[in-house]
Amino acid sequence: KNEVEQSPQNLTAQEGEFITINCSYSVGISALHWLQQHPGGGIVSLFMLSSGKKKHGRLIATINIQEKHSSLHITASHPRDSAVYICAVSAGSARQLTFGSGTQLTVLP
Amino acid sequence: DTEVTQTPKHLVMGMTNKKSLKCEQHMGHRAMYWYKQKAKKPPELMFVYSYEKLSINESVPSRFSPECPNSSLLNLHLHALQPEDSALYLCASSQWAPGTGELFFGEGSRLTVL
Numbered sequence: 001k002n003e004v005e006q007s008p009q010n011l012t013a014q015e016g017e018f019i020t021i022n023c024s025y026s027v028g029i030s031a032l033h034w035l036q037q038h039p040g041g042g043i044v045s046l047f048m049l050s051s052g053k054k055k056h057g058r059l060i061a062t063i064n065i066q067e068k069h070s071s072l073h074i075t076a077s078h079p080r081d082s083a084v085y086i087c088a089v090s091a092g093s094a095r096q097l098t099f100g101s102g103t104q105l106t107v108l109p
Numbered sequence: 110d111t112e113v114t115q116t117p118k119h120l121v122m123g124m125t126n127k128k129s130l131k132c133e134q135h136m137g138h139r140a141m142y143w144y145k146q147k148a149k150k151p152p153e154l155m156f157v158y159s160y161e162k163l164s165i166n167e168s169v170p171s172r173f174s175p176e177c178p179n180s181s182l183l184n185l186h187l188h189a190l191q192p193e194d195s196a197l198y199l200c201a202s203s204q205w206a207p208g209t210g211e212l213f214f215g216e217g218s219r220l221t222v223l
Contacts, residue, residue, distance in 0.1 A: 033212065041197050042216035043152075086151060090209075097212065099151030 003027050006087050006100035013107050019074040021103045023087030034072050035086040077107045115200050115215035130218045132183040132200030141183045144199040190222045
């Protein structure tokens, strides 16, 4: 069983829709990361959080440490949001990150 | 400058070739990483450098040889690779010790081994 589970694996939405991607983990963590990977390959760090909620533009990330669960929300989705969104946790070890398997998001115009 | 720059973006090599991937950051980060990513899979950690010293080698075959000449530069030397080594190779850095802080990734070097 993967230590980091994401859902859904694939998500198709219409432009403007509110999107939620979920991440559950089974280990104690020091931080949780949300990453975005476009088809070209490069990965962008969206959020790093260890408690509460963070917002950046149309993106909101929340984490519930007791429930070992995090969500990434995208408001007013746009086709340029189409990408793979990856949840990853760091447990304070030098290995840095344990990755989820990613959520492929496609936003249709 | 908040960038991690990787070159080349694409590389095609034969199994007998020797080539290198290069990664550079000028953010003063002291931890640098190499990841390997196959299609539709999450990245897999290969090597971690902390303060220019190799701190983690995730049992990577010796045909991959990392090098950290200085705090801004990380190389991955490739020799006698196999077709199954074809993948996207991602470099990343973080400010302090590995396992702490936000990761900054490069765009990756897409390697094809013929």
